[in-house]
Every structure is written in structure tokens, then in C-alpha cells.
Amino acid sequence: MTIENGSEKYEFGTKAIHSGAPVDGVTGAVISPISLSTTFAQSAPAQPLGQYEYSRSANPNRDNFETAVATLERAKHAIALGSGSAATALVIQSLPVGSHIVSGGDVYGGTHRYFTKVANTHGVDVTFVGDLVSDLEAKIQENTKLVWLETPSNPTLKVTDISRVAEILKNHESKTGNKILFAVDNTFLSPYISNPLVHGADIVVHSVTKYINGHSDVVMGVLAVTSDELHEKFRFLQNALGSVPSPFDSWLAHRGLKTLHLRVRQAATSAQQIAEFLQQHPGVVSVNYPGLKSHANHEAVLKQHRDGLGGGMISFRIKGGASAASKFTSTTKLFTLAESLGGIESLIEVPAVMTHSGIPREEREASGIYDDLIRLSVGIEDTNDLIEDISNALKTIN
Numbered sequence: 001m002t003i004e005n006g007s008e009k010y011e012f013g014t015k016a017i018h019s020g021a022p023v024d025g026v027t028g029a030v031i032s033p034i035s036l037s038t039t040f041a042q043s044a045p046a047q048p049l050g051q052y053e054y055s056r057s058a059n060p061n062r063d064n065f066e067t068a069v070a071t072l073e074r075a076k077h078a079i080a081l082g083s084g085s086a087a088t089a090l091v092i093q094s095l096p097v098g099s100h101i102v103s104g105g106d107v108y109g110g111t112h113r114y115f116t117k118v119a120n121t122h123g124v125d126v127t128f129v130g131d132l133v134s135d136l137e138a139k140i141q142e143n144t145k146l147v148w149l150e151t152p153s154n155p156t157l158k159v160t161d162i163s164r165v166a167e168i169l170k171n172h173e174s175k176t177g178n179k180i181l182f183a184v185d186n187t188f189l190s191p192y193i194s195n196p197l198v199h200g201a202d203i204v205v206h207s208v209t210k211y212i213n214g215h216s217d218v219v220m221g222v223l224a225v226t227s228d229e230l231h232e233k234f235r236f237l238q239n240a241l242g243s244v245p246s247p248f249d250s251w252l253a254h255r256g257l258k259t260l261h262l263r264v265r266q267a268a269t270s271a272q273q274i275a276e277f278l279q280q281h282p283g284v285v286s287v288n289y290p291g292l293k294s295h296a297n298h299e300a301v302l303k304q305h306r307d308g309l310g311g312g313m314i315s316f317r318i319k320g321g322a323s324a325a326s327k328f329t330s331t332t333k334l335f336t337l338a339e340s341l342g343g344i345e346s347l348i349e350v351p352a353v354m355t356h357s358g359i360p361r362e363e364r365e366a367s368g369i370y371d372d373l374i375r376l377s378v379g380i381e382d383t384n385d386l387i388e389d390i391s392n393a394l395k396t397i398n
């Protein structure tokens, strides 16, 4: 069986298993074979035997993965790319020269790098704002073509109300006739927790490298859209740029996607308990976690996150400054000190000297990224073992 895209009959887990998963018509294989052929035979010139011609343009494994992502993101189309960064680059490349972007602050380091060091070389300018809901309207220019949002933000996990941003853009369009596209990087939550298109976004961006593949063994990205016009534009550009994932990576990422709901639910359940443990610990200054009732944007969380889930990412400030942060993150046994996130294994890092070291200190601290801030990516190990690991490491600090 394969579930038709757009079908709302089944729930998330059922769709994750069955969408884009047809039984092989020739062998009956339940799991699609990996289709490595780069080219496909034609019966007469320009008459392909099947639906494929050349693997850069389309490939069966990529198609299946895209069908599954489109279904889970409640989109009409998905486009898989060689990395999350390639997905971001494709969206920016699609804008005309002279365009202006308004972006939420606190974006992924590589996105910040692309916006500030690459986009400008193509005549595209970016303005960063602290909070899109309050600051966006004043920053819109005549040439503004795109609004970019990452929610929750990285690594301070601020949550932005997607539908309120969409509303500002809709009002702008009805006043001026100018349509501004709205892109949301949904990497931190995955389609299991949030579907930004439902709340008014036009484009969803994922680093598949994180939760969607979920096993820290594939670098890949994906875009999801509902507009046929955007889909055609992005598809054309992808074929021209050649930023495609391999069939093997597409197959692996599709396999990972099938357990997304189980993994994300488990990670979020553990993360909630870990955040509550950290919040009451005397060695901790403050905790950022969207699942906490004390979170500044908890209302938006309840509105746009499935069951109010906070996700698998936590950040917190440790007492004792940079040296305590360094000691703590080198002491945990189950939390491995490494960049990245969203895998089955728990990871820990110090953003100020690792993932966000490229941002000047003043700018960093203005958005809450102090030297003592620690970021956790909670994996799917047993909750009690993870809490004990953190508790033991905290004991070594003082």
C-alpha cells in the first residue's frame, strides 16, 4: 500500500511508514531497492521506458523520500537536496538580484554565514531582527521578497508565533499588492511536532541531517511547499545547480523517517524531564526549554507544537562561567561532546566556542549566547540514565 499525498485519513505514524513506500512491481520487494543507475533506457528518442531519464533530474529513491516528507509536512511537494545548507542556498538563489530578506536573529550558524557572506555577492541584502512579531513590519522595504524564521531559535530556543508573522505578511500584501514569501526552518522540531505550512508559511526548510534521518549518518536537506509555481521554480533551479542527494542517502533518510514519531516523542519526553531537573538544580543559572511552563513563549508552543511538546533540544547556563561549561561538557559520559543534533545519541556542546564561535561576542551575548551556555541534544537513551549522567557531571563542577 502507499498513502496518497494529501490524505488526512491516517495519523502521523501510519503516514510515516506507508507514504512513498510502494511494493516493488517487479520483485514484490516490500522495501524499495536502492536505484543506483544514473541513466534510464528509452524505447525511441525522447521516449523513456518509465518515468525516469537521468538521475540528477529525478531518481526513484529520492522521489519516494520526497513523497513521504511532503505528506508529513502537510505539503503538496518536497524537494530533497544534498544538505540543509543547499536547501537554504536554493531558496536564496531563487530571489531576483536586488532582493531584501528580513530574518529572525539567532539563526543556524551556516545560514548566518550564507546571509552575510554569500547572499550579498549576488546582490541580496539581509536585515536581522530580534523578534519578527514585533519588529518585522518596520523593516519591510519595497524590495523585501522573503522572511526567514527559525523556531525554536538556536541555541536559545525562543519560539516565534508563526501565524502572527504570516498575518503581518498577509496584511502587507493586501495593502501594497506585494507578496513576500515566508520560509520557516523546521529542523529543530521536525514535522512530527510542527507543520509551519499549516500556520501560514510558504516554504519549510529542513536539515535532514538532524531529526528526519535521525541516526547521524547522512548529510541531506529538504524543502516542502504547497505552491505548484514555487515547486517548479525550485525544481528547475535544483536541476540547474545539481544540488542533489545520492540514491543511497535518500534511501537511508527515508528509512530514518519511518521512525521519526517514535524517536522525537521519546527525545521530547526525556528532554522535558531533564529540563525540569536542571531548573531546580542549584548549579544551574537558567534553562531554555520550550516545554517548560515558565518559557517566555509557552503560549505559542501550545498553539503550534503537537501536544505542547518542547522538542529534544535544551540549553542552559551553568554556574562557574566558561571553565565550568568546559569541565561539565568534557565530563558527561552518555552525552558526547560534539556539534550537530537530532540523532538517536545524546550530544552536548558549548555554542560560544563551537557552533556559534563565528558570531562576534557582543552580538552573541545580545541574543543570550554567553560563555557559560551549554546546549544539549537529547537522544533516545533511557531517561533515568541521561539524568544521572548530567547529575554526576554537575557534581564534579563544585
Ligand SMILES: *Cc1c(COP(=O)(O)O)cnc(C)c1O
Pocket: 083, 084, 085, 086, 108, 110, 111, 150, 154, 185, 187, 188, 206, 207, 208, 209, 210, 219, 220, 221
Ligand atoms: C544543521 C542545520 C542546518 C544546515 O544543515 P546541513 O545539513 O548541515 O547543511 C540548517 N538549519 C538548522 C537549524 C540546522 O540545525
